[in-house]
Amino acid sequence: MALVQADDLAMSFDVSAPWLNRVIERSPRLLLHAVDGVSFEIEKGKTLALVGESGCGKSTVARLLVGLYQPTRGGFHFDGADAHATYASATGLQLRRRIQMIFQDPYASLNPRWVVEDIIGEPLTEHGLITDKNALRARVEELLQSVGLAAQDRIKYPHQFSGGQRQRISIARALATQPEFLVCDEPTSALDVSVQAQVLNIMKDLQRRLGLTYLFISHNLAVVRHVSDQVGVMYLGRLVELADKQELFANPRHPYTRMLLDAIPKMHDTGRARTPVQGEVPNPLSPPTGCAFHPRCPHANTRCHTERPQMKDIAGIRIACHAVEEKRI
Amino acid sequence: MYPVPKQTTGGAKANVRDAGTQPLLQVRDLIVEFPTRSGNLRALDKISFDIAPGEVLGVVGESGAGKSLTGAAIIGLLEPPGRIAGGEILLEGQRIDNLDHEAMRHIRGRRIGAIFQDPLTSLNPLYSIGRQLVETIRTHLPMSVKDARARAIRLLQDTGIPAAEQRIDHFPHQFSGGMRQRVVIALALAAEPKLIVADEPTTALDVSIQAQIIALLKTVCREHGAAVMLITHDMGVIAETCDRVAVMYAGRIAEIGPVHEVINHPAHPYSAGLMAAIPDITVDRENLHQIDGAMPRLNAIPGGCAFNPRCERSMERCGRERPELMAAGPTRAACWLHDAGAAR
Numbered sequence A: 001m002a003l004v005q006a007d008d009l010a011m012s013f014d015v016s017a018p019w020l021n022r023v024i025e026r027s028p029r030l031l032l033h034a035v036d037g038v039s040f041e042i043e044k045g046k047t048l049a050l051v052g053e054s055g056c057g058k059s060t061v062a063r064l065l066v067g068l069y070q071p072t073r074g075g076f077h078f079d080g081a082d083a084h085a086t087y088a089s090a091t092g093l094q095l096r097r098r099i100q101m102i103f104q105d106p107y108a109s110l111n112p113r114w115v116v117e118d119i120i121g122e123p124l125t126e127h128g129l130i131t132d133k134n135a136l137r138a139r140v141e142e143l144l145q146s147v148g149l150a151a152q153d154r155i156k157y158p159h160q161f162s163g164g165q166r167q168r169i170s171i172a173r174a175l176a177t178q179p180e181f182l183v184c185d186e187p188t189s190a191l192d193v194s195v196q197a198q199v200l201n202i203m204k205d206l207q208r209r210l211g212l213t214y215l216f217i218s219h220n221l222a223v224v225r226h227v228s229d230q231v232g233v234m235y236l237g238r239l240v241e242l243a244d245k246q247e248l249f250a251n252p253r254h255p256y257t258r259m260l261l262d263a264i265p266k267m268h269d270t271g272r273a274r275t276p277v278q279g280e281v282p283n284p285l286s287p288p289t290g291c292a293f294h295p296r297c298p299h300a301n302t303r304c305h306t307e308r309p310q311m312k313d314i315a316g317i318r319i320a321c322h323a324v325e326e327k328r329i
Numbered sequence B: 001m002y003p004v005p006k007q008t009t010g011g012a013k014a015n016v017r018d019a020g021t022q023p024l025l026q027v028r029d030l031i032v033e034f035p036t037r038s039g040n041l042r043a044l045d046k047i048s049f050d051i052a053p054g055e056v057l058g059v060v061g062e063s064g065a066g067k068s069l070t071g072a073a074i075i076g077l078l079e080p081p082g083r084i085a086g087g088e089i090l091l092e093g094q095r096i097d098n099l100d101h102e103a104m105r106h107i108r109g110r111r112i113g114a115i116f117q118d119p120l121t122s123l124n125p126l127y128s129i130g131r132q133l134v135e136t137i138r139t140h141l142p143m144s145v146k147d148a149r150a151r152a153i154r155l156l157q158d159t160g161i162p163a164a165e166q167r168i169d170h171f172p173h174q175f176s177g178g179m180r181q182r183v184v185i186a187l188a189l190a191a192e193p194k195l196i197v198a199d200e201p202t203t204a205l206d207v208s209i210q211a212q213i214i215a216l217l218k219t220v221c222r223e224h225g226a227a228v229m230l231i232t233h234d235m236g237v238i239a240e241t242c243d244r245v246a247v248m249y250a251g252r253i254a255e256i257g258p259v260h261e262v263i264n265h266p267a268h269p270y271s272a273g274l275m276a277a278i279p280d281i282t283v284d285r286e287n288l289h290q291i292d293g294a295m296p297r298l299n300a301i302p303g304g305c306a307f308n309p310r311c312e313r314s315m316e317r318c319g320r321e322r323p324e325l326m327a328a329g330p331t332r333a334a335c336w337l338h339d340a341g342a343a344r
Helices: A019-025 A058-065 A083-088 A092-098 A116-126 A133-146 A151-155 A163-175 A193-210 A221-227 A245-250 A255-263 A302-306 B003-019 B067-074 B101-107 B129-140 B145-158 B177-189 B207-223 B235-241 B259-264 B269-277
Strands: A004-014 A031-042 A047-051 A073-078 A099-102 A181-185 A213-218 A230-235 A238-244 A312-314 A317-319 B025-036 B039-051 B056-060 B083-091 B112-115 B195-199 B227-231 B244-249 B252-258 B326-328 B331-333
Touching: A004 A058, A031 A047, A031 A058, A031 A073, A031 A213, A031 A230, A031 A238, A047 A058, A047 A221, A058 A181, A058 A213, A073 A083, A083 A092, A092 A099, A099 A163, A116 A133, A116 A151, A116 A163, A133 A151, A133 A163, A163 A193, A193 A221, A193 B269, A213 A221, A221 A245, A230 A245, A230 A255, A238 A245, A238 A255, A255 B207, B025 B067, B039 B067, B039 B083, B039 B252, B056 B067, B056 B235, B067 B083, B067 B195, B067 B227, B112 B177, B129 B145, B129 B177, B145 B177, B177 B195, B177 B207, B207 B227, B207 B235, B227 B235, B235 B259, B244 B259, B244 B269, B252 B259, B252 B269
Parallel strands: A047 A213, A047 A230, A099 A181, A181 A213, B056 B227, B056 B244, B112 B195, B195 B227
Antiparallel strands: A004 A031, A004 A073, A230 A238, A238 A317, A312 A317, B025 B039, B025 B083, B244 B252, B252 B331, B326 B331
């Protein structure tokens, strides 16, 4: 059975005007459906990447999985148990130890007034894993070395490190509790390419050594191709295509996936004709009817305008598209 | 004073004269310094390059390499205490680095346009975009308000804004990110400048919008006959847009040359490492090539070649002598590996 199972996860935010305005202006309640029915599975030791443009709900999925949000619908099973029920129960701390998160901005996610030893040691003391001071120090040094930093770096402050080194500190902190599942929300987006390569290599190396399972969120398809086993493409809060990496990059089916792949500027000419991208991401407060992608889709017909496509298993991949289902593309 | 660059200057000029055109922009031995209590920090160290009329020159490098600073020095918007401490910048043969504030104000917008990363902060939120366009046009061109408005509408149409006649009276917050960047491009082109300095114009945008904006920038600048200095950290953008590219490292140009040469056959070990570090969407690789270490800080730039502590092909000479740009096949690289004079 898969280690991580998300089933129809949904999260809505109430973005209504304040109560008094609603009464006076008679404006209705306004719900933003950030994530609207997302299902996926991740096998142990594998990496699922979620890609999509800003506002498509990928970070909300990450926050749902680590329990920062309570889903408005659906659920998430970790190792067979309902995670959100566990988060709320007495054994919640146990589960939090097994699921950790790496954030996007290494300048914002480390406390500038703490030394590295305190930053990396905090989860260890918080979970009561190590109480002895010398043992804690030894463990922190070991963690620092595992991400390619020096043991004596533990007495330094975050500002004494470069962006890439800081991101390694966040990785070391996430690894401190020996988690099984790491949720990585754009871990390299704030980094330069040569540093990004260092961090990605470390993450892959750790996965091989420790058997970690990753949910890797990114908007960079080239990075995703490099790290993932499976790729899920999100558009306006829903998964539109979920496939094995090889399949998705060799043979993208959903028109949005194709558009994303075409939109990326390539370093080397691929010889494949590029279709110019039309339109922009619609306002998530008033998403289009039917398939949310239909206003930008070159293959949309009347059915796409009215009926929302469901995720279906078609030829070994999961896809939500009427055109693919009807074999029009 | 600096014999090596002077020779190269002469050579470059002679080449250009053969082609029958004078470079639009010439940057010669430009030095930008930041005075601090513990001495001068040299952020740009004697960089030289040309931009031909209508050419698109890409400038890449990692954060802190000095690419934005080069752009800021050219458009005269260096933030104090940063200052030009040496070298010169010539626009159509005329020096612009030593002009006073007022004279520079007439060049900026009229002869050099600028596009910045975040379209929301480059537009005034309190004025309609029409008012901002008309103001810019009338500052630089002798036009009536009516003509300027007609021109503004045409510019908006050129940059692909639908229903420009109505949209011109809208405010920046009524536009999406991609549309705002189109307005900023229209604004930069308002007075038909010869050169546009675009500093990370697509970094704040989503990928699907990025491609639209890059294609637009390229076609609109070609139609209006403007050369572009495109500063970005995205090699893909450079590959699809530029004619030539300059790779910067620690305040110097490491390599400059035709874009496909630099990408496919980089001559400088830093450019080679950089190209190999970028994940390629068309290729599967187990591990990415990594350049160990990080770019040095300005107060700790190593002697000799600034890249030598991280370089896999570093030689004894690299720690001692600083290489200037020298011919390396079709490109020019600041690397002793290409020193024809030395015995191999």
